[in-house]
Amino acid sequence: MPIHPSPPEDRDGLLDAFEQNCQAIIELGMSCREADFEIQTECPGWSVKDQIAHVVGAEKSFAGIPTPRVEVPDYPYIRNDFGRRIEHDVEARRGIPGKLVVHELADHLPIRMAALRASTTPMDEVIGGIFGPETTFGEQLRRRVLDTWVHEQDIRAALDRPGNLDSPGAAVFVEAVFRALPRIVARDAHVPIAHAIVLDVTGPLMARDGARVVADAEGRPIGEPLFTGSEPTATDELPRITGIKLTTESLTRRAAGRRSTDEIRYTVHGDEQVAARVLDALVITP
Helix, strand or coil: CCEEEECCCHHHHHHHHHHHHHHHHHHHHHHHHHHHHHHHHHCCCHHHHHHHHHHHHHHHHHCCCCCCCCCCCCCCCCCCCCHHHHHHHCEEEEEEEHHHHHEEEEHHHHHHHHHHHHCCCCCCEEEEECCCCCEEHHHHHHHHHHHHHHHHHHHHHHHHHCCCCCHHHHHHHHHHHHHHHHHHHHHHHHCCCEEEEEEECCCEEEEEEEEEEEEECCEEEEEEEECCCCCCCCCCCCCCEEEEEHHHHHHHHHHHCCCCCCCCEEEEECCCCHHHHHHHHHHCCC
16 A cells, blocks of 8 residues: 555655754744753654754754754764764763754754755755765755655654644655665565565554565565566565564654664564564664
């Protein structure tokens, strides 16, 4: 079944989704007392205020505003150079009151949106940026929608303010999970050849997709989308199917790496060990 509601694909739809995510973060921040900003979120090492600092820092960086140069301690949650790079924006704002960080984002968002909406860069044009030189403008925009929505959900979970689980941002995130599923089942979860995985997302956003593992010409396992209407590319054997049913929140918190498999609720029809391996590998964020 398609994702419902469906993810935006065109420039205007993606820009609207991005703006909605950022506006939701601003509104959540405006409702916070100063103590709320220090609540730790499910993103390791980051408080509510740190989440907002990351979003405003990233968008200023994309707008060409230099990232503050500060000394970043060797925090245990920094795992690589990419993580250290994005920590600069957070570290630079750790001594600033949370309300001022929210106002910084609120002041910058209209400027950022005006520039993005005025841009004539084609969606398929390759551009530079923190995601590498092969990133297109359209892919970077999708990643910004995905990233800001995940951080909005981090804030919501910390404040116990659930919402926007059926928003355009949620749809973009779930679509990204489905796109990654063939690679995950074959390469990361080591699902056996002739086995298929089906993910049923029960709501608020509803979706269903799957991937099967087949053998290539050398007999190596490769993953391919399940619901394409075509037969397996390298084997005629009908796949054994394991179905995993879970809510939008459980899927997205797991796929964002915020909760472990043991911390989410799901049901399995089929091989429970294979299902657990898939969920253990089902993380699409850096």
